[in-house]
Amino acid sequence: MFEPKNARIQQKLAWANGQRKAGLPTIPSTIEEEMETNPFMRVDLPELQGSIGCQSPVEALREIRQMKDNWRG
Known part of the structure; x- marks a missing residue:
């Protein structure tokens, strides 16, 4: 998870x-x-970018997409 302290994400996941x-x-x-x-x-959002070590929306999108492509749940 990218933002473990995001209460809304925790609620949505539990739901x-x-x-x-x-x-x-x-x-x-x-x-x-x-x-x-x-x-x-x-x-x-800068807080999302920072949570995955990125400096721009484009970098963040690329990183998130790569993480999703490689995710093995």
Whole structure:
């Protein structure tokens, strides 16, 4: 996780895990939720950039995409 102290992300993750356990969908979501929790939608924020060691939105987007491409859950 890129922002372990982001309470909104923690809430969304707990909700999604509950939905999955109940066999329920985790979509759709609202644009507001995505803007609060989706790192791809927030690459312009300095705190997100800093959490992954980047200096610009373009670098952050590239890094997040690479992390997602290589993620093995």
